[in-house]
Amino acid sequence: MVMQFDHLWSANVGRMKKSIIRELLKLTQKPEIISFAGGLPDPKLFPYSDIQQCMNAVLENNGAMALQYGTTEGDVRLRKELVKRYNETEGLSINDGNILITTSSQQGLDFCGRVFVNPGDVVFCELPSYLGGLNAFSASGADLHGIEMDENGMSSVKLDEAINSTIQACKKPKFIYVVPDFQNPAGLTMGEQRRREILEVAYKYGIPVIEDSPYRDLRFEGKAQPMFQKLDTRNMVITLGTFSKVLSPGFRLGWVIAHPYWIDKFVTIKQVADLCSAAILQMTVAEYFVRGYYEKNLRVIIEKYREKRDCMLDALEKYMPAGVKWVKPEGGLFLMITMPEHIDSEKLFVKAIEKNVAFVIGHAFFCNDTGHNTMRLNFSFSTMEDNVEGIRRLAESIKEMM
Amino acid sequence: MVMQFDHLWSANVGRMKKSIIRELLKLTQKPEIISFAGGLPDPKLFPYSDIQQCMNAVLENNGAMALQYGTTEGDVRLRKELVKRYNETEGLSINDGNILITTSSQQGLDFCGRVFVNPGDVVFCELPSYLGGLNAFSASGADLHGIEMDENGMSSVKLDEAINSTIQACKKPKFIYVVPDFQNPAGLTMGEQRRREILEVAYKYGIPVIEDSPYRDLRFEGKAQPMFQKLDTRNMVITLGTFSKVLSPGFRLGWVIAHPYWIDKFVTIKQVADLCSAAILQMTVAEYFVRGYYEKNLRVIIEKYREKRDCMLDALEKYMPAGVKWVKPEGGLFLMITMPEHIDSEKLFVKAIEKNVAFVIGHAFFCNDTGHNTMRLNFSFSTMEDNVEGIRRLAESIKEMM
Missing domain, CATH: 3.90.1150.10 (Aspartate Aminotransferase, domain 1)
Structure with a gap:
C-alpha cells in the first residue's frame, strides 16, 4: 500500500x-x-561495578522515589552535586536554581532551537561545528551562519560583522553557539581572550552565548581556559553539559546551567517534551558523585x-x-x-x-x-x-x- | 539584575x-x-526486586551495550517483546519496524505535534482530554477543536461536522487525538462501534488517528474493546504506549506503533530530540518481559x-x-x-x-x-x-x- x-x-x-x-x-x-x-566512549572504561553498586543502593534505599515521576527540574541531590563541583572546580557561583537536568545534552540543544528560533532567525556557529547542534537548530528553522575559526577559535571580528549584517538585513540574530573546549569536530580549544571578545559581542547585540561543553572534563594536558559561564558578568551564557562522555551515554543525562530567567523557559518546554528525566538514573549519578567515583x-x-x-x-x-x-x-x-x-x-x-x-x-x-x-x-x-x-x-x- | x-x-x-x-x-x-x-502509580506496587534483578542481569551480562549509545529506533529485544505481546494479546500483526521506543509517551505526544502541526492547523480531541497531549499540540501551534463525548466516547457525527467546517474555513485538519481506554480524565472507554465510526471519519478526510493508550492493560473487568490499531485497515492509526502506569514512571519509557511511513519521521525527529532513549532502561524492561515479570x-x-x-x-x-x-x-x-x-x-x-x-x-x-x-x-x-x-x-x- x-x-x-x-x-x-x-x-x-x-x-x-x-x-x-x-x-x-x-x-x-x-x-x-x-x-x-x-x-563513542571506550566501553572498556565504563565503571561497571561502581554504577551497579550505586544503582543497587538507590533501589534499596530509595526505590519508591527512583521509580516514580520526578520533578521537571531534576533530582535535587544531583543538581546540588553538579553545583558543588562547578563552584569548586570552575569557580562558578551557581545554585541549584541555575540547573535543569535534561535527557541528554542533545535535548538541551533541541530546547535552544525551540525556545529561541522562529523560522528564518539567525544562529551563529563555528565553521565547522557540532552536527547534532546544527541539526537541532535547523529543525526549528534557524538560518545558520558559520563563522570562521583560527587557532584560537571562532573569530570575534567576523562574528561581530556577521551579526551586524544580519541586523542590517532585517533578520533576527538569536544566539551564538560555541563548543569552546576540544571542539567537535575540530579538536580546538578557544583561548581566554577570545572567549572574552565573543562575550563582548554577545553583550553588544544582547544575545546569549550557548556554551556546549561535553568534553570539558577530558583535558589531557595544558591549562584549562575559564568557562564562558565563569567569565560572564551579565547572565548571558547558557551552558550545556552531559554525562555521556565521562560516565555513560546509555544514561541519556545532561544539564543546562543558566540564569533562572532562561532556565524557566527550558523547564516549561521540558514539561512538553518528556515531563522529567529518569529519576532512577539521576539518583544513581548523584550517588556516584557522592561516593567520589566521578573524579x-x-x-x-x-x-x-x-x-x-x-x-x-x-x-x-x-x-x-x-x-x-x-x-x-x-x-x-x-x-x-x-x-x-x-x-x-x-x-x-x-x-x-x-x-x-x-x-x-x-x-x-x-x-x-x-x-x-x-x-x-x-x-x-x-x-x-x-x-x-x-x-x-x-x-x-x-x-x-x- | x-x-x-x-x-x-x-x-x-x-x-x-x-x-x-x-x-x-x-x-x-x-x-x-x-x-x-x-x-501517580501506587509506589507500594512497584516490582522493586524484579527490577533490581533484571537491571543487575543486564549490567552483568551486557553492560557494554547497556551503557553505550543505542539506536534511535530503540533496543531490538524490547521492540520484539512488545511486538510479540501486541500480536498475541491484541491480535495485531506488527513487526519491530512498526515500533519506535520513546523517552516517555509524553515524547510521543510532543512528536505528534512537531511532525504534523504548523501554527493554526487543527487537531481534534475529546472534551475533556489529556492535558499533556493538549499542551504538546498547543506548543506546536495547534488550534484544538474539542469534540463532545457521550457514554461511548467522542461523537463521530460531531467529529465529521467539525472536520468538514475546518476544511470549509480553509484550515488544515491534521489528526484526531483519542484516549480510547479508561480515558484521562473522564474514565470512559470508547465502544467498538464508535471506534469504527471514528476510523471511517479519519479515512474520509485522510488524516491519522492518534490512539493514546497508557492505561489499556489496566482493565479491571468487562470485555476489552479492540484497539484502533487492530481495527485499522489503512495504516492510519498511530498508537502511543508507556511503561509509566504498569511498571515505572521513573524509567521514562514509552513507544509509538505505526506504519513505517509514519515511524520514519518520528525517528528523524527523535534524532534531533535526544538521539536515543536510555539503553540500560530499555534492556532492563526487555529482560523483565522475557522473564515473565510483566504479566x-x-x-x-x-x-x-x-x-x-x-x-x-x-x-x-x-x-x-x-x-x-x-x-x-x-x-x-x-x-x-x-x-x-x-x-x-x-x-x-x-x-x-x-x-x-x-x-x-x-x-x-x-x-x-x-x-x-x-x-x-x-x-x-x-x-x-x-x-x-x-x-x-x-x-x-x-x-x-x-
Whole structure:
C-alpha cells in the first residue's frame, strides 16, 4: 500500500535531516572495519561495578522515589552535586536554581532551537561545528551562519560583522553557539581572550552565548581556559553539559546551567517534551558523585584517552603524506584532518571503506557547504593498535588520491 | 539584575503553558493532604526486586551495550517483546519496524505535534482530554477543536461536522487525538462501534488517528474493546504506549506503533530530540518481559487498583450529595466527577485544600473553556483508607457549596 500523506507533515519535517553520521555509522558496523566515525566512549572504561553498586543502593534505599515521576527540574541531590563541583572546580557561583537536568545534552540543544528560533532567525556557529547542534537548530528553522575559526577559535571580528549584517538585513540574530573546549569536530580549544571578545559581542547585540561543553572534563594536558559561564558578568551564557562522555551515554543525562530567567523557559518546554528525566538514573549519578567515583573514574579515562590520542598522533606523523594537516587536541575525543584542496573526503570515504577504515566526512560539519577536504577522526573508541592500523590504512587511501 | 530579553523567545514559548497539574501538585505536597490530584502509580506496587534483578542481569551480562549509545529506533529485544505481546494479546500483526521506543509517551505526544502541526492547523480531541497531549499540540501551534463525548466516547457525527467546517474555513485538519481506554480524565472507554465510526471519519478526510493508550492493560473487568490499531485497515492509526502506569514512571519509557511511513519521521525527529532513549532502561524492561515479570506484576496491579477504585466508588455513593455524578471506570487510574452547574471546581479546590484533600480542576482538560463544574480524581495513588476519607472530606466541601 502506497502512503501518500506528505501534505500532512509540518514545516519542521521539511527542515529535518537524518543525521549523516548515524546513517554513515550503519555502513561501518561490520566487525572488520576500524571505525573512527562515531563519538563513542571506550566501553572498556565504563565503571561497571561502581554504577551497579550505586544503582543497587538507590533501589534499596530509595526505590519508591527512583521509580516514580520526578520533578521537571531534576533530582535535587544531583543538581546540588553538579553545583558543588562547578563552584569548586570552575569557580562558578551557581545554585541549584541555575540547573535543569535534561535527557541528554542533545535535548538541551533541541530546547535552544525551540525556545529561541522562529523560522528564518539567525544562529551563529563555528565553521565547522557540532552536527547534532546544527541539526537541532535547523529543525526549528534557524538560518545558520558559520563563522570562521583560527587557532584560537571562532573569530570575534567576523562574528561581530556577521551579526551586524544580519541586523542590517532585517533578520533576527538569536544566539551564538560555541563548543569552546576540544571542539567537535575540530579538536580546538578557544583561548581566554577570545572567549572574552565573543562575550563582548554577545553583550553588544544582547544575545546569549550557548556554551556546549561535553568534553570539558577530558583535558589531557595544558591549562584549562575559564568557562564562558565563569567569565560572564551579565547572565548571558547558557551552558550545556552531559554525562555521556565521562560516565555513560546509555544514561541519556545532561544539564543546562543558566540564569533562572532562561532556565524557566527550558523547564516549561521540558514539561512538553518528556515531563522529567529518569529519576532512577539521576539518583544513581548523584550517588556516584557522592561516593567520589566521578573524579576517580575521570582520572582513568583521561589517562587512557591521552594514550589513545598520542598513538593516533604518532601514527599520523609516521604515515600521512606531506600536505595533510591536523591539530593536536589537548583533550576530548576528536581531531580533524585537513587534506589538500583537491581531495574530496566523500570520495575518500568509499576508498577507505574498501580498506576497512571509516571516518566522518568533514563537510557535514560545515554549515556553508565547505570543508570537502576535511574529515573527523575519533580516537577514544578504538584500541591503540587499531588507532595505528586505521591511520596507516587511511594514509594509504589518501596517497592513492594525491 | 532585571533580565529583559523577552524579544528573543520564539513563538513556541508564547504558546507553551506550564502544566496546571504540575503547578497544583506543588500546592498539594504537604503530608497531611490526601491528594487525588496526581496520576501517580501506587509506589507500594512497584516490582522493586524484579527490577533490581533484571537491571543487575543486564549490567552483568551486557553492560557494554547497556551503557553505550543505542539506536534511535530503540533496543531490538524490547521492540520484539512488545511486538510479540501486541500480536498475541491484541491480535495485531506488527513487526519491530512498526515500533519506535520513546523517552516517555509524553515524547510521543510532543512528536505528534512537531511532525504534523504548523501554527493554526487543527487537531481534534475529546472534551475533556489529556492535558499533556493538549499542551504538546498547543506548543506546536495547534488550534484544538474539542469534540463532545457521550457514554461511548467522542461523537463521530460531531467529529465529521467539525472536520468538514475546518476544511470549509480553509484550515488544515491534521489528526484526531483519542484516549480510547479508561480515558484521562473522564474514565470512559470508547465502544467498538464508535471506534469504527471514528476510523471511517479519519479515512474520509485522510488524516491519522492518534490512539493514546497508557492505561489499556489496566482493565479491571468487562470485555476489552479492540484497539484502533487492530481495527485499522489503512495504516492510519498511530498508537502511543508507556511503561509509566504498569511498571515505572521513573524509567521514562514509552513507544509509538505505526506504519513505517509514519515511524520514519518520528525517528528523524527523535534524532534531533535526544538521539536515543536510555539503553540500560530499555534492556532492563526487555529482560523483565522475557522473564515473565510483566504479566505477573500486571495481575497484582489490576487487583489492587480494582479494590482502590471500588472503595472510592463506595465512598462516593455513601457521601456525595444528590446532583453529583460520576462514571464508573472499567479500568485505569481516574474518574471524573460532575457537580451541579453552579459549583465551580476552582472555588471548591480552595475549600477542599482547607480540608486537606486535593484534586485536579476539570476545567483544565476542556480545550473549549467549559467543564468548570467538573474535577478529576485519581484512585491509584492513595491508600484505600485515604480514598474513603478523602471522598468524605470532598463531599463535605461540595455540600458547603450546594
